[in-house]
Amino acid sequence: xxxxxxxxxxxxxxxxxxxxxxxxxxxxxxxxxxxxxxxxxxxxxxxxxxxxxxxxxxxxxxxxxxxxxxxxxxxxxxxxxxxxxxxxxxxxxxxxxxxxxxxxxxxxxxxxxxxxxxxxxxxxxxxxxxxxxxxxxxxxxxxxxxxxxxxxxxxxxxxxxxxxxxxxxxxxxxxxxxxxxxxxxxxxxxxxxxxxxxxxxxxxxxxxxxxxxxxxxxxxxxxxxxxxxxxxxxxxxxxxxxxxxxxxxxxxxxxxxxxxxxxxxxxxxxxxxxxxxxxxxxxxxxxxxxxxxxxxxxxxxx
Amino acid sequence: xxxxxxxxxxxxxxxxxxxxxxxxxxxxxxxxxxxxxxxxxxxxxxxxxxxxxxxxxxxxxxxxxxxxxxxxxxxxxxxxxxxxxxxxxxxxxxxxxxxxxxxxxxxxxxxxxxxxxxxxxxxxxxxxxxxxxxxxxxxxxxxxxxxxxxxxxxxxxxxxxxxxxxxxxxxxxxxxxxxxxxxxxxxxxxxxxxxxxxxxxxxxxxxxxxxxxxxxxxxxxxxxxxxxxxxxxxxxxxxxxxxxxxxxxxxxxxxxxxxxxxxxxxxxxxxxxxxxxxxxxxxx
Numbered sequence: 046x047x048x049x050x051x052x053x054x055x056x057x058x059x060x061x062x063x064x065x066x067x068x069x070x071x072x073x074x075x076x077x078x079x080x081x082x083x084x085x086x087x088x089x090x091x092x093x094x095x096x097x098x099x100x101x102x103x104x105x106x107x108x109x110x111x112x113x114x115x116x117x118x119x120x121x122x123x124x125x126x127x128x129x130x131x132x133x134x135x136x137x138x139x140x141x142x143x144x145x146x147x148x149x150x151x152x153x154x155x156x157x158x159x160x161x162x163x164x165x166x167x168x169x170x171x172x173x174x175x176x177x178x179x180x181x182x183x184x185x186x187x188x189x190x191x192x193x194x195x196x197x198x199x200x201x202x203x204x205x206x207x208x209x210x211x212x213x214x215x216x217x218x219x220x221x222x223x224x225x226x227x228x229x230x231x232x233x234x235x236x237x238x239x240x241x242x243x244x245x246x247x248x249x250x251x252x253x254x255x256x257x258x259x260x261x262x263x264x265x266x267x268x269x270x271x272x273x274x275x276x277x278x279x280x281x282x283x284x285x286x287x288x289x290x291x292x293x294x295x296x297x298x299x300x301x302x303x304x305x306x307x308x309x310x311x312x313x314x315x316x317x318x319x320x321x322x323x324x325x326x327x328x329x330x331x332x333x334x335x336x337x338x339x340x341x342x343x344x345x346x347x
Numbered sequence: 348x349x350x351x352x353x354x355x356x357x358x359x360x361x362x363x364x365x366x367x368x369x370x371x372x373x374x375x376x377x378x379x380x381x382x383x384x385x386x387x388x389x390x391x392x393x394x395x396x397x398x399x400x401x402x403x404x405x406x407x408x409x410x411x412x413x414x415x416x417x418x419x420x421x422x423x424x425x426x427x428x429x430x431x432x433x434x435x436x437x438x439x440x441x442x443x444x445x446x447x448x449x450x451x452x453x454x455x456x457x458x459x460x461x462x463x464x465x466x467x468x469x470x471x472x473x474x475x476x477x478x479x480x481x482x483x484x485x486x487x488x489x490x491x492x493x494x495x496x497x498x499x500x501x502x503x504x505x506x507x508x509x510x511x512x513x514x515x516x517x518x519x520x521x522x523x524x525x526x527x528x529x530x531x532x533x534x535x536x537x538x539x540x541x542x543x544x545x546x547x548x549x550x551x552x553x554x555x556x557x558x559x560x561x562x563x564x565x566x567x568x569x570x571x572x573x574x575x576x577x578x579x580x581x582x583x584x585x586x587x588x589x590x591x592x593x594x595x596x597x598x599x600x601x602x603x604x605x606x607x608x609x610x611x612x613x614x615x616x617x618x619x620x621x622x623x624x625x626x627x628x629x630x631x
Contacts, residue, residue, distance in 0.1 A: 098436050100443070145618050152379035153576075155439050156568050157617065159381070160610055163565060167606070275561075276447050282440055319451075322444040329437045330430065 051341070052208070052294070059200055063193040072192045076264055078304040079199035080257045083206040085284045085300030086293050087257070090210050091250035092282075093291035094219065095243055096226035097147070100155040101162030102281050104142065105135045105251040107272035109258030111169065114182040114268040124188055128259030135255025136248055143247045147240065150229075159275065166273035181269030188263040199260060203297070206253040211293045213249065222246055276318055283321045287328050289335025298337040350477045351591070351598050357483045359590025360490030364545040365563050366570035366582045367497060368538025374514035374577035376531045377435070378428055381443040383542060383567055384560030385450075390416045390543025391550040391559065392453050395464055405465060409547040413540050420539025424532050446560055453557040466551040486548035493544060494583070497537070501579060510534060514577060562606070569609035573616045575626015584624060588612075 066072055092098045112131035116122040146157045169176045188195045213219055221242050224232050233239050262268045288299020307317050332339045369383045390412050397408035431437040468481035501507040512520040513530045521527050574581025593605045
């Protein structure tokens with residue numbers, strides 16, 4: 046079986062979903078799943094490939110979401126412009142965050158990114174005249190009034206992000222990222238500008254998260270401080286680790302499947318994260334490469 | 348000026364209680380415990396439950412709360428951390444999930460409204476012309492006693508030598524016949540108890556809410572980064588620096604800016620001297 050065939054088959058199947066599912070609610074679940082798939086894949090690029098586990102990915106999601114929501118509600122910018130502006134803001138923020146933190150690794154990097162997310166969440170609450178504080182921003186224009194159009198927009202976005210990131214990690218550039226994860230000093234010694242590669246990975250990881258945040262704001266028609274929460278950052282990490290870290294496609298599949306599962310478990314409300322971690326424990330212990338990756342490997346071998 | 352000297356000393360003692368456990372756990376097991384702030388929060392809420400809801404005497408309730416949190420620390424080491432110790436990422440995830448879980452449980456019982464914990468004393472006392480709330484004075488005294496005891500344990504006993512040996516080289520310590528798991532377990536219990544104690548001592552003068560684990564975690568982190576991850580003298584020195592800079596800023600500039608100080612300290616230390624004031628660089 047070729048490498049691309051399963052990916053194409055899955056995309057075709059996902060494109061057929063609105064034809065099979067007429068129910069608006071289920072379609073909105075799949076819309077959300079598309080966004081989480083893109084977010085998990087984007088987390089994987091930095092964290093799975095350079096070995097810097099980002100515990101504050103919500104910083105980028107939240108900034109994209111708030112930028113798009115505020116530009117739309119205050120300045121009546123169109124969703125496309127607002128989401129694009131959110132992407133720009135996130136790139137700038139990623140560079141700002143990256144300069145002091147990217148030299149760190151392991152728990153140092155994790156704690157530093159967790160701290161940055163903490164600052165942003167606090168700012169979202171402190172700047173309440175602008176952000177609406179605890180309530181957040183209401184009345185964001187919907188992406189589209191038709192549920193299938195919204196679904197297809199997010200599906201196209203997800204496909205571009207996942208395929209783009211997958212291609213990037215397969216390129217020579219992606220190989221350098223893996224080399225940095227394995228031995229940063231050796232990369233530096235062989236004359237590579239490690240900082241530029243790491244910064245590139247951070248920006249390329251942040252941008253899709255920011256755009257997904259903007260789309261999320263227009264899909265949900267509301268943004269609250271939860272988009273900056275540690276719970277969101279951790280959810281993304283768990284999705285990736287369950288799907289398969291360091292593979293992009295495993296992360297995307299994990300994001301998609303766990304979002305769908307999360308909706309099934311809606312009744313558990315805040316305990317969803319706990320259930321995710323209950324799934325996570327055996328995965329880390331028995332399938333450290335990730336469930337989706339392990340299954341894909343088994344299928345390939347036949 | 349004098350009030351800054353006195354209040355700063357009190358804050359420093361509390362931060363030292365929080366940070367010492369955090370740095371000990373890291374030194375011994377290379378475990379970054381993101382649930383460290385939850386020990387503090389659990390101490391406060393268990394004490395609240397025992398004293399205010401169930402009506403136990405204050406000293407009984409708070410002591411029981413500290414012991415209960417020590418027990419939770421022991422269980423956490425057994426069930427969550429030890430099986431996952433081989434993976435830094437897994438430990439980070441599981442401890443932060445635990446912290447969020449504790450927040451949810453507290454929320455389920457008490458909601459987000461802040462609670463008041465009774466003080467040990469409502470008296471005030473005057474030190475060098477400065478009026479200090481009795482509760483703060485008690486927190487300072489208890490903190491200094493607890494820290495001295497931990498210092499004696501680490502630097503003056505055989506078990507303390509074992510802790511230091513495991514921190515320096517886990518494998519070599521195993522070859523010397525040190526029960527590494529026992530050392531890690533004990534340090535976890537000690538660290539949980541210290542954080543819970545800090546919680547019950549300062550809770551009466553603080554806002555108590557389910558999210559109260561976040562700031563202590565960030566402050567512990569700031570202290571151990573500034574002092575050097577794993578260094579005990581470093582974290583004591585850094586606690587004093589953080590305690591005094593926060594007190595000075597809130598006294599002379601603005602009290603809303605104090606929350607940013609630990610974050611600025613973290614950032615500056617990481618940029619200028621990533622190994623911290625008294626730390627050695629630890630590769631992970």
